[in-house]
Amino acid sequence: MRGTVLHGPRDIRFEERDDPKILQPTDAIIAMTATCICGSDLWPYRGVQPIAEPMPIGHEYCGIVEETGSAVTSVKPGQFVIGSFFASDNTCPICRAGYQSSCVHREGVGGAQSPRLRLPLADGTLVPTRDAPPAELIPSLLALSDVMGTGWFAADAANVKPGHTVVVGDGAVGLLGVLSAKVRGAERIIAMSRHESRQQLAREFGATDIVTERGDDGVARIKELTGGLGADSVLECVGTQESMMQAIKSTRPGGYVGYVGVPHGVELNGQELFFDHVHLHGGPAPVRRYLPDLIDLVLNGKINPGKVFDLTLPLERVAEGYRAMDERRAIKTLLQP
Numbered sequence: 001m002r003g004t005v006l007h008g009p010r011d012i013r014f015e016e017r018d019d020p021k022i023l024q025p026t027d028a029i030i031a032m033t034a035t036c037i038c039g040s041d042l043w044p045y046r047g048v049q050p051i052a053e054p055m056p057i058g059h060e061y062c063g064i065v066e067e068t069g070s071a072v073t074s075v076k077p078g079q080f081v082i083g084s085f086f087a088s089d090n091t092c093p094i095c096r097a098g099y100q101s102s103c104v105h106r107e108g109v110g111g112a113q114s115p116r117l118r119l120p121l122a123d124g125t126l127v128p129t130r131d132a133p134p135a136e137l138i139p140s141l142l143a144l145s146d147v148m149g150t151g152w153f154a155a156d157a158a159n160v161k162p163g164h165t166v167v168v169g170d171g172a173v174g175l176l177g178v179l180s181a182k183v184r185g186a187e188r189i190i191a192m193s194r195h196e197s198r199q200q201l202a203r204e205f206g207a208t209d210i211v212t213e214r215g216d217d218g219v220a221r222i223k224e225l226t227g228g229l230g231a232d233s234v235l236e237c238v239g240t241q242e243s244m245m246q247a248i249k250s251t252r253p254g255g256y257v258g259y260v261g262v263p264h265g266v267e268l269n270g271q272e273l274f275f276d277h278v279h280l281h282g283g284p285a286p287v288r289r290y291l292p293d294l295i296d297l298v299l300n301g302k303i304n305p306g307k308v309f310d311l312t313l314p315l316e317r318v319a320e321g322y323r324a325m326d327e328r329r330a331i332k333t334l335l336q337p
Ligand SMILES: [Zn+2]
Pocket: 088, 089, 090, 091, 092, 093, 094, 095, 096, 100, 102, 103, 104, 105, 106
């Protein structure tokens, strides 16, 4: 098959790769229905996170099970499935505590921007739908694999509750953090955004206020909007020093920061943190925990996170999808094999 391989900074190739094979009895192979490009794929794409050798890339997926190993019992060939970017057994104590992305047997999923994908620990990782979903729901179901699951975790980690004032950014995860906050009953949702199309989508997802300032000015504006106190819940979905500090400083004492952007060069000052008095919780989202409920919300028409995809390309034009996201011309690119 031909699949997506990152060779170096801004060097994405769609080239011949080996077909995935069942390696362990707990594996499954899926035929990709749709995949997409993640904001976190841009770190190695931009060379910020160096790679040692050509790397098959992509970790968001949904598709039809083609083949299963002899030990797999909960999914079978022909079923439509969605899974997380970390494979997990879903049975160890950490999984049972709801942190499948730190499963003691976890394995990262890579190489999903391809027509076929091997998934380890298929029983614990993959969630099947009862019937084959209609085509118009595929983008929203695909979004659950990471971007929506991560936005939902950010809202959960930030303790978003009915009546809360919430602050979120305008990246793909941030926008779905807005949607998550809305579904969880937030009263006021402040989106930090200077891009008109993103502001519009944020409003569509439930944002009540837009703040265009950033950094210290952004914090000052949030304080103005919250009676000088800061927000109850802030979702940090970027992972830079500036975005992390902006999140912490925008939170009221006793409030919560949910951080899901992979940190790059973020350092926190213990003394400041001590007196800021905020809860910090984050990490790679345990998407598997949320999949059953989020799948129901999509299938019942309650949420439409697939709106975050503003560019759809055939899989072989994946390099164009990376360029569009790198240059912020696209919020998120969906790829069709
Ligand atoms: Zn586990």
